[in-house]
Amino acid sequence: MKSNNNILLSLDWIAILIYLTLVMMGWVNIYAAVYSEEHQSIFDLGQQYGKQMIWIIAGIVLAICVLIVDSKFYVAFAYHIYTLVIFLLVAVLFLGHEVNGARAWFEIGGVALQPAELGKFATSLAVAKYMSQFGFKMARTKSYLVLGTFMLLPALLILLQNDTGSALVFAVFFLVFYREGMPDIIIIGGFTAIALFILALVWTQLSILILLMLVSVILFAFLRQSIKEGIIGFAIVSVIYGILFGLKNIIGFDATPFHLLVITSILTVLIFVAYGLAKHIRQAWFVLLFFIFSIAITLSVNYFYRNVLISHQRDRVDNLLGIKNDLLGAGYNVHQSKIAIGSGGIIGKGFLKGTQTKYNFVPEQSTDFIFCTVGEEWGFLGTTVVILLFLTLLIRLIYLAERQRSSFSRIYGYGVACILFFHIVINISMTIGLAPVIGIPLPFFSYGGSSLWSFTVLLFIFIRLDANRTKNLR
Amino acid sequence: MDTYTKRQYLLIGIFCLTALIMISRLFYIQVIDSSYKISANSNVLRRQINYPARGLVYDRNHKLIVYNQAAYDVLVTPREMKAFDTLAFCRIAGVEKADLVSEIRKARSYSMYKASPIIKQLSSHRYAILQEQLFKYPGFYIQARTLRQYPATIASHILGYVGEVDQKKIDDDKYYESGDYIGKSGIEQAYENELRGVKGISYMMVDVHNRIKGSFEGGKMDTAAVIGKNLISTLHADLQTYGERLLAGKVGSIVAIEPKTGEIMILASSPSFDPGMFVGRERTKNYMTLLNDPLKPMLNRAITASYPPGSTFKLANAIIGLEEGLLGPDIRYSCNGPRSAPIKCTHNHETPLPLLSAIRESCNSYFFQAFRATINKYPTSEEGFEAWRNHLMDLGIGERIGGDLNAETAGNVPKTTYYDRFFGKGHWNVMTIRSLSIGQGELLLTPLQLANMVSIIANKGYYIAPHVVRSIQDFDKSERELSFEKHVTAANPFLFNVIADGMQKVVEEGTAKLAAKVEGIAICGKTGTVQNPHGAAHSAFVAFAPKDDPKIAICVYVENGVWGARYAAPIASLIIEKYLNDSISPKRKPLEASMLSADLISAMHLSGGD
Known part of the structure; x- marks a missing residue:
């Protein structure tokens, strides 16, 4: 009983509060994005917002489960989880369900599960475990080889599923390595490249x-x-x-x-x-x-x-860099997305008043382009609030990571922060024409169970680890 | 313990920096750059134009001569198009597949977002079928339009036609947009602003599939369409019809004016065309056919063709001579008949003769001497000519009279500078320009100017600018009379008596006595036989009647009609008789029949002449 009380007290409620705020904001915006006169109830389970409510409730249950498990479990089973996820990534190539040319989904009882999402926290765990070993030194060739394999293996498997966006996410581990002692020159070289x-x-x-x-x-x-x-x-x-x-x-x-x-x-x-x-x-x-x-x-x-590069990827880059300007082809999404966000003005058009949102001018608006709804209906104030909330969460995560006694927790924390950072930056940037269109979701916001749960698990494992920050976990 | 702790700040720095970049970018596109707001409106707002019905046109007796018929344009917005069964669509719309494909291609290259018309003026019947099936063809819309319809094929030239507005007009006048219709000629053009009404515009909100979701801001910005105003024209539909029948088979024109009001009752030009040819989908093809016809059916000869007036012009010279005090009942000039110099006279009559007889006999010699006297009254030929020319302008000759006939041309009365250039300053005199005395030479008049000149004689000294529209009818059927300039000439009214007397003699005893005399009507006329270097002389006749209370002034011109008395005079007299008596007397029926059946066009083609 005593240890249970301890856990509740030692949880980082700031991070949890930001998480809940973002999830709720996401839900409201999904409601606005797919709103129609015929289905006005936000609890209508036949609609995306109704389903998202189910995913959120399930996500919170999942988070509680994650918190109940002893933190030692994540350290001890880091490699096992990683291996299992790699196995799922291979299996999905053969047994998966094909959606939009990507063989990336398992369908279990009506719920679609995307193993690529699991790859993120699994790899974070494995990387953290390897790097927190006694006597680990970043500067060794062997370290690079092993860590490189940890990153590349899921990335390549996800590439094989035709999901370039999710594969690119794994590149952010370089930021984690950098924090743990990778020489400046590699980061500088990377940016130069x-x-x-x-x-x-x-x-x-x-x-x-x-x-x-x-x-x-x-x-x-x-x-x-x-x-x-x-x-x-x-x-x-x-x-x-x-x-x-x-x-x-x-x-x-x-x-x-x-x-x-x-x-x-x-x-x-x-x-x-x-x-x-x-x-x-x-x-x-x-x-x-x-x-x-x-x-x-x-x-x-x-x-x-x-x-x-495949031709549609080339088109997206061409459009971003202004080499081509095809507003009806590859540039259509971004153009419409910019119109929706840009038309929001300072304070936005108001909840459910967004014309671009309501009349479906932006494709995939409840998933990858959910930020458009924020931009159109809540304006510059809304978008700034969302970005600042995310920034606060990221800085909070870095702060939490740095206060860990065990390097496993710290490294894992950096992994979480960097993965979220990559998603947030790429997703928002693509909606405002700063990055090419890479189909990755906005954490906690975008519609979809798989992505919401994987981000929840990713985050709550760290919150669980942080609750035991005084222990030296190995 | 950890040497790289400081690097956390670099990472936080990167996070903050990227957040800052994103916020700045958002500030730019959401707050500074307003173009996205405009794009958003153009995304979601569909401007729907409601075309009002064009005004109707009535004749002087309120008989309908132009009305409307519903037609439907098919528009397409290429971006919203989905693959569809082109063959089925073509069958419904009644178009060729190749045409449809090329029209869609044109629409695409014009704009992917804006609707362009791809099939124009679909009939009501096809519209009904297409409307039912339209849901199968996303991106296609139907726009209702009204087309012109004519109960009878008369007065095509003067009624004019309606066509799609050209780019230049769109640039000049904000009211028009691509695809709008506008009056292109005749009354349709001159009274475009009254006839067109006002387009109504309603703003509708649409979704990405262009489905209408409701009106924008509760219709606050919508404007209602206002139907066009009706016109009461001055044309006399029955008389116009009769005139056109008489002209059939001939090249020429008729202008008939009510002298007191300047109202044009007949404005006919032959050959003509069916005004319906400019309506509907065959428009372009018909237009090209008409354009390439060697007889130029689209030319409105009555107001744009300039001919030498021939002997009819002697009336103008007579007025001028009287004004200058050089002619009078007792002033006679001699004539040596065919031996007259410098212009011989082909008529056999008394000599010396007074003005009255000179008009009756159309004596060339007399009018040359009268003209010489006018020019030589002044110190120099230039001054004399200038004075003569000013008299003509006063009679509405040599410049546009300026009623409501847009296409009217000025004809040609040469200036002194023309002769100076041609012969050298001071190297020409009345002998050089003697042909002007009998209406030949460089002189060119339109039939309208001749008819107007006759109006002046009928009115004894004034005219009201000839026009084809009397009043504009508002929606409440109230009529607004249009007023046209009244021009009073410098000539003393009593001077015209002798001319009218002479003209009456022309019809009763002179050159037109067989052709134009109508029992019981005092017709005053003057024939003209216009020498034509290209072939047979043109036949011209001007007249007004009745002499004491003129109700009609008329000019008839028949190209290659040989003698003024052969075609022009009979046709004019028939019209006068029809107008004043309502019917042709049995005695004159054979004349009417021969005029109706005369076919100079085929004859000309058979003889191979031009």
Whole structure:
């Protein structure tokens, strides 16, 4: 009896309150999104909002179950849960129910279950378990291999189900690894690679080459803490290019500015290598590596883009970056979604007054595009409140994670925060045209039992772990 | 213990930063950029246009001559279209599949969101069937329109036709939108603003499938359609019909005016066309057929064709001579018949002769001398010509008279500068321009101007700008009379007596005595035989009657009619007789029959002339 009382007192009620608020807001907005004059009762079980009510009640029951289980269970059975989920992910490929071209669902007694959703907390548990082992060091190759496998295995299986969005979620574990000691360089490299990827799609190769040369020289000057060497670097590049340009005009050989720049960069690199060797400058190799790595990414983007991405994914990216502007094809959802949100104004059109929402202009509005309803009916105030609530929850989770005695709980907590973060950012960004359309739900908001339950379990396992924060769980 | 604790702040930083980016973006699209609100309205609001019925047109006796018939346009909004059974649709709508496909393609390229008309003017019968089946074809709508209908095929030129508004008009006038109908010619064009009424617009809320969900803001922004006003025209439908029958088989025109009011009772141009040809789906095809016809049936000869007036113009010269004081009952000029110089006279009559006889005999020699006297009254030929020209303008000749006939042309009375350019300043005189004395040369008049000139004589010195609409009828049947400019000429009224006397002699004893004389009606007329370098001379006749209380002034022009007395004079006299006596006397029946059956067009084609 005593320990039971303890648990209720030691639960983090702030996180739970935010969770309940978000779930309720989601329910109300689903009601607005699918509202029709004929079915006005929010408890109508024939409608999505009626069903969502059932999912919410079931979710709360599930949360209580999660809280009742001893926290040691999650540590002890982390790998077992992970293995079971991997097994389900494989099984769904063969036994699953196909919806919209994705073989991702089990149907059990009228309730659809999506194993991909389970992958998130299972992987968080496994990663936390592995990283909290005694003597674990992030810097080892073995660590990367094992953690990489933990991430990639479910991600690949989910990719095979044709659910790219859910597969991408697993990339956020890098943020967890970063917190646990992964070198800066990998995160910086990652972001650089993403930036280069986008630039390579939008800019010409000539502009990117100019940019890379500039950045390399500045980087070198920065690492060497020497403005002089920077200026000399620029001078060398300019002089070589000038000579080539002069030669081209005098001799009259046929070359585009891009060709000239390629030759310039090769010559500059040779001079740079000679200088580095002669002076034994360590930073020179680093800059050289950066330059070659970047060039390689730029060149491979085109191949990747044309051969790896599927045409509809390519269309979504093209629309996002403004390369194509197809408002009736791939860009339709986002365009309509922006119209719905944008038309909300500051205070919104009011509950059940959203014309875009009510008359179904935005497809999938109760699931992936639920944020449109918030935007249209509650306006800028509503969207800001929702974003701030999510932000508060995320910061609260980080705060909770940091106060854990056991590193298992901390790592798991970061996993929860980062997974939620990824979903929130990608989902909201896609509705306002900041990210490509990747079909992932908005946590606690979107219609659907599977996603609501998996986020609930994900969150409440951490709340359960946090209730035992003074214990050292291993 | 944990060296990386500080990194939590970096992660929190990333969370806050992304939240900030999203909120800024939301601030931009929700608060700053208003274009989304407009898009949202255009998404959800469907403007529904209610086209009012166009006003009706009646003749001067309140006989209906233009009315409306319901027709239906089929519109499509390409975005809402689903795959459908095209063959079944084509069968219902009565269109070719290829046409339908190409119209849909056009609609797509115009706009995916806006409705474009793809089938125009569907009949009520097909509409009834399509309406029942329409639920099978999402994205298709029907828009009710009214089309013009004519009880009889008369007065096509002057009634004009209604067609789809062109882009230029849409740009100039905000009232019109693509697909609207507008009067394109004739009365339909001149009285467009009265006839069209006011379109009604209602705003409906629709869902993504374009299903109507209710009115917008309780219909606060809706406007009601106002039906067009009716016109009471000045045309005399029966007389117009009779005139057109008489003109059938000939190329030419008739203008008949009520002199006192300037009301046009007949405005006929031949060959003509069926005004119904411009109504309905065959419109474009018919239009091209008419356009390519060598006889130019769409040309309204009565107000746009300019002919040399020939001898009918001697009346104008007579008025001018009288005004200048150079002619009078006792002033005679001699005529040497065929030996006259510089213009010979082909008629055999007394000499020297007074004005009355000169009109009766249409003496070329007399009118040349009178013209010479007018020009030479002034110090220089230029000044004399200028004075002569001003007299013509005063008689409504040489410029548009300016009633309500939009298409009216000005004809041509040359200016001194024309002769200066042609012959050199000071190098021309009355001898150079002598043809003007007998209505030939560079002079061109429209039949309307000739008829108006006769009105002036009938009215003894004034005219009211000839017009085809008398009044506008409001919805409560009250009528608003239109007023037209009254122009009083500088000529003294009594001067016209001698001209009227001369004209009466023309009909009773002179050049038209066989052709135009009607027992019991004092007709005053003047023939014209217009030399035509391209073929047979044109036949012209102007007249008014009865002499003492003129009720009708008329000009008849028959191209290649050889003599004024051969076709134009009989036709004019028949119309006058019909109008004043209601019927043709048995004695003149054979003349009527021969006029009705005369076919100059086929004859011209047979002889291979132009």
